[in-house]
Every structure is written in structure tokens, then in C-alpha cells.
Amino acid sequence: MVNKPRILVTRKWPEGVEALIAQRYDATFNDSDVALTSAQLAAAMRDFDAICPTITDRLDASILGVAGRRVQIIANYGAGVDHIDLTAARAAGIVATNTPGVLTDATADIAITLMLMTTRRAGEGERELRAGQWTGWRPTHLLGTSLRGKTLGLVGFGRIAQAMAERARFGFGMDIAYFSRRPGAQADEQRLGARFVPSLVDLVAQSDVVSLHIPGGAETRNIIDAAIFAHMAPHAILINTARGDVVDEGALIDALEAGRIGGAGLDVFAGEPHVSQRLRDAPNTVLLPHLGSATRETREAMGMRALANLDDWREGRTPRDSL
Template identity: 85%
Template sequence: MSGKPRILVTRKWPERVEALIAERYDATFSDDDRPLTDAALMAAMRDYDAICPTITDKLHAGIVGVAGRQVKIIANYGAGFEHIDLAAAAAAGIVVTNTPGVLTNATADIAVTLMLMTARRAGEGERELRAGQWTGWRPTHLLGTSLRGKTLGLVGFGRIAQAVAERARFGFGMNIVYFSRRPGAQDDVQRLDARYMSSLGDMVAQSDVVSLHVPGGAATRNIIDAQMLGRMAPHTILINTARGDVVDEGALMDALESGRLGGAGLDVFAGEPEISQRLRDAPNTVLLPHLGSATRETREAMGLRALANLDDWHEGRTPRDSL
């Protein structure tokens, strides 16, 4: 491939990464850092050789398969790719890549942050203090719970789940159980002293904290529904740093409002960035604006990984993170 391919980067990326892309490619960057419309994405498919989208860019079949498309590679900025129609991309001969591995520690840290904040009711306490409603120390004020010796149930047992388990096991002395499509590698299981459970319902019933670590999409949509919430003990805390649509938010709000669930720490939401007032008002919740990978180091590493995939494609190699 000769010349500099035309690249569209749909959102603002870390400055260092944008500078590197501009050196190597004929790059266009976002002016206002907002999601592109379907019409803009369709035009981009015709006008550029490569698109670098994020989770906010819904590349459905109508966009990916638009007539007159020029795009040869979609180098996604992020590990998740459920916003891209992979079948349509394959049919159009478009390579799709993601950025796996570089988000692990940052996302695990956010999951543990949510666990601690929810268990100790820190979100409620901060809201009370900022509202000027704190009346001073008292013995029974906002009593939370300790994580030490409790059982952490992991839904999924990939890199991020294992990083959370490591922090929980060796940092707080928690017991680890997990549910996944198949048992994890024996070395990982032994290192974390984790116990595999083949039934999701049985696992959540035995867990004091349930942390979600599965991809989004049809296979996992509402995997935590009213039935699964009903299997949890009234003190159980639910943590979600995966994807918003893996939880039935209506059922979750019912459980929180009725006191059938101990609390929830959420970094992702089904309709983000729109969050229902009912969820914002729900008791004992910690709600974060999708901060899982939001460290300078991680966001830069994500950009560099996407750039490496672009370089592989431009130089005639199979991109390292092809899906």
C-alpha cells in the first residue's frame, strides 16, 4: 500500500497518540468529541481508508455495508466490540480489531473501588455531607460491612475477573467462587484458590459480592435478571464494570428499593449516558460515569494498541488483534 491512508479518529484520544497517528497517516480527528451520527458514519465509510471508533459509535450492518465504502479496517479503541456488526464487516471484507489486555488493571481497580464504596456506603455518606445533612458522628450512622472473609462471586473468569480476584483474595482475604462457560486454567484457579461453580444461580446465592466480567451482546443480555437477583441474599452487593445490558436495570431497581439487595456499584448502564432518575435515587448505590479504563496510562496504551493494529494493516501484516 503506497501513500498515507486516510484515517478517521471519531473521538478525542490522548495527545501523544494523536500526534503519532498524525505523523504516520493522513488523519482526521474529532472537533467536538461527541458520537457521530449514522449519516456521518456512513459518509466516513465512503471517504476514509480506516475508521478508529469507540463504544459510542454504533457500526450496525447498514453503516458497515453502505454502498461505495472505502474503509478497509475498523481499528476499535477499546476491548469491547459489540457495537460493531462483525458479520457485516466480514461480508464487506473489512478487518476489525480491538485493544485487549491493556485495560485489565485499571478496570479491576474500579471494580474494587466500587466494592469498597458500596460495602462501606461511601457514596451515601459523601452525598449526605455535600448536601449539608451530616449531623456528626454517631454509633449507628451509615453502618456498612467489611469485605474480609466474605465470598466474592465472579461472573466470568477472564483477565479482568482474575485481576479483581487477586486484589480481593490477597488484599481482603475474600473467598473466591466463579461461574463461566468452562472452568479456568488450573494454574489460575490454584493461584487464586478459586472454586468453579457450574450454576450461576447457585453461585450468586453463595456470594456476598457478585462482580460481573462478561462481554455485552445477545448472549449475556440481562444475565442478571429478577430471577438471579432473587437468588441473592438481602445483604449481597452487585458490581458491574462489564456492560450495562448484562443487568436488567428495572429488576435491579426493584430489588434495591425493596431492600432485597444490599447495594450496587455500577460503572456501566444500559442506556448510557442517559440514566433514569429512579436509578440515581436508588438507595445504597455508587454510580460512576464509565471510568473503568480511565487512567492516563491505560487510555494511552489503548491508543497505542489501536495504532499498532493500523500499522500492521498498512504494512501488509495481519493485525495482531484481528477479531
């Protein structure tokens, strides 16, 4: 290509990554950092050679198949791509890529953070203190639970789940069990002391902490529903750093309000950024604004991985993270 390809970056990325993109491409950046509308995304499909979207950009069949499309590659900023209709992208001849691997440690760290805060009721304690309602130390105040010897049940056994398992087993002395569509590699099971449970119901029934590490989308939507909460122990907690739509939030709120489970630590939500008032008011919850990959190092690495995929495409190679 003689001319630099036209690139649209739909949200603000780390400054250093944007500078490199500007050097290599005819780049347009969204300086307002406000999510683009469907109409703006459809127009961009006609005006640019490549789009670099994020989870806030829903690229469905109507946008990907727009008449007069120019876009050849969608270089997603993030590992999850349930906001992109991959079938429609393939049908339109558009290459789609993501950024796997680079956000593993940061997301596992936030899952551990949520587990600690929820089991030790730290969110409740901070809210009490900030509201000026703390009356001082007393022996039975906000009693939580310790983690040593407890069972961490992982739903999914990919990179992030295994990174969390490593921290939980060797850092806190937890037992590790997991459910997935198929057993993981024996070497990984042995390394982490993890055992495969072939039934999701059986996994949650024997877990003190249930942590979700599965992709979003139609196949997993509301996989954690009222029936699953009914099989969890009353003291058990749910951790979600995956996607908001894998949990039936109404059923979760009902379970929290009725005391059927012990608590929940959530970094993702079905309708984010909207979070229902009932969930915000629910007892023993820790709610974070989608901070899973929010470290400087990780967000820069995500941008560099997306840029590497763009460079592969521009230079005629199959992008390394093609989906």
C-alpha cells in the same frame, strides 16, 4: 501504499497518540469530541480507508454494508466490541481489531473501588455530607460491612475478573468463586484460590459480592435479571464494570428499592449516557460515569495498541488483535 491511508478517529484520544497517528497517516480527528451520527459514520465508510471508533459508535450492518464502501479496517479503541456487528464486518471483508489486555488493571481497580464504596456505603456518606445533612459521629451511623472472609462471586473468569480476584483475595482476604461457560485453567484457580461454580444461580446465592466480567451483546443481554436478584442474599451487592446491557436495570431498581439486595456499584449503564432517575435515586448505589479504563496510562496504551493494529494492516501483516 504510496499515499498515506486516510484515517478517521471518531473521538478525542490522548494528545501524544493523536500526534503519532498524524505523523503516520492522513488523519482526521473529531475535535468537537461529540459522538458521530449514523449518517456521519455511513459517510465515513465511503471517505476513509480506516475508522478508529469507540463504544459510542454503533457500526451495524447497514453502516458496514453501505454502497461505495472504502474502509478496509476498523481499529477499535477499547476491548469491548459489542457496538460493532462483527458478522457484517467479516461479510464485507473489513478487518476489525480491538485493544485487549491493556485496560485490565485499571478496570479491576475501578471494580474494587465500587466494591469498597458500596459495602462501606461511602457514596451515601459523601452525598449526606455534601448536602449538609451530617450531624456528627454516632455508633450506628451508615453501618457497612467488612470484606475479610466474605465471598466474591465473579461472573466470567477472564483477565479483568482474575485481576479483581487477585486484589480481593490477597488484599482483603476474600474467598473467590466464579461462574463461566467453562472452568478456567487449573493453574489460575490454584493461584487465586478460586473455585468454579457451574450454575449462575448457585454462584449468586452463595456470594456476598457479585461482580460482572462478561462481554455485552445478544448472548448476555439481561443475564442478571429478576430471577437472579431473587437468589441473591439481602445483604449482597452487585458490581458491574462490564457492559450495561448485561443487567436488567428495571429489575435491579426494583430489587434495590424493595431491599432484596444490599446495594449496587455501577460503572456502566444500558442506555448510557442516559441514566434513569429511579436508578439515580435508588438507595445504596454508587454510580460512576464509565471510568473503568480512565487512567492516563491506560488510555494512552489503548491508543498505542489501536495504532499498532493500524500499522500491521498498513504494512501488509495481519493485525495482532484481529477479531
